[in-house]
Amino acid sequence: MRAVTSRVDGNDVLSVEWPEPVDGEIVLRHVETGEERGDADLTGLRPGIWMASHRGEPLATDDPGFSLDGLLAYAGTPRDREIRAFRTSVGTLALAVREVEPYVEVTAVVSDGGVIEVEGMIAYGEPAEGPARLVAVARKGRQPVSGSAVFRGRRFEGSLPIAPMTEAQVRRRTFWDLHAETAGLRLPLAARLDDITDKKTRVRFPAQRVGQIRVRPYYTDTDSLAVALTVEEQAS
Known part of the structure; x- marks a missing residue:
């Protein structure tokens, strides 16, 4: 049966x-x-x-x-x-x-107008209330960049300006991991509850440009939300 x-x-x-x-x-x-x-x-x-x-x-x-x-x-x-x-x-x-550990489950990403906007919900952790930050942490050699955000219970909304990430970029490519931060607590952003496999290659977000630098959110191999910055070569 x-x-x-x-x-x-x-x-x-x-x-x-x-x-x-x-x-x-x-x-x-x-x-x-x-x-x-x-x-x-x-x-x-x-x-x-x-x-x-x-x-x-x-x-x-x-x-x-x-x-x-x-x-x-x-x-x-x-x-x-x-x-x-x-x-x-x-x-x-x-x-x-x-x-598992607490993180923010991403439910929406908008990349446009010089900012990256993210919506999500706290997964496996306690709810939070009030002002927060959407923080981009460089994997090498740069100070974090942050934008405004808010927690409403389990709901999270944040906006991150992309221009500060492009300043003083010397490598051809840099990578930034995104987190929600409030009251000293930093929660990674990821999308792990849906049934989409291999998000890194199957989910594509629009790229934005600041001068010669292309800025594009993407999902990593572990379904965490990150941002890749690439210096584009000038056409000869």
Whole structure:
């Protein structure tokens, strides 16, 4: 029998819906260690992949396990571990457990008019209120550049001028990582809750230019939001 839905709720409890009532316990087995757990309460699961079984057989599921609204709601609770239910390539239920730290989940980026504007929400951390900063941190040799921002509970909005990043650029290419900062707390900006893979090559933001320098936001290999500055060669 295949499960209709199989999700992890905000209290880290595995909820499985069947097409008709069934008995028998769901057992979770850690892929690397072989440890088994027989409880829908997922408290204390070690990081890694856990395969689910029912009555001694892998638990088949029709649920792909992805709901952006559900993941945003889940990330809205302060926590240090994330547990996601997903359907494997052979159609069975598994759980992915990983340690997490607070960050700002990016929901919108606008690159235009000499600024980069970002909207997002605090993921896995406590809500905040009031003025903040959108900070660009150079990976080499430059002082941070910041723009105005604000937190409204979990919501974040910030605007960063691009001209200060281009000043005194001597390398052909420089890279800046973006963060939200308030009350001494600096949270990285990233987009990790959607189902888009390989964002670095698949998601393209418009470039702006300050003189000969091209300024373009982009996602890194770890889905963090960053800015690349490139000195363009003059046409001969």
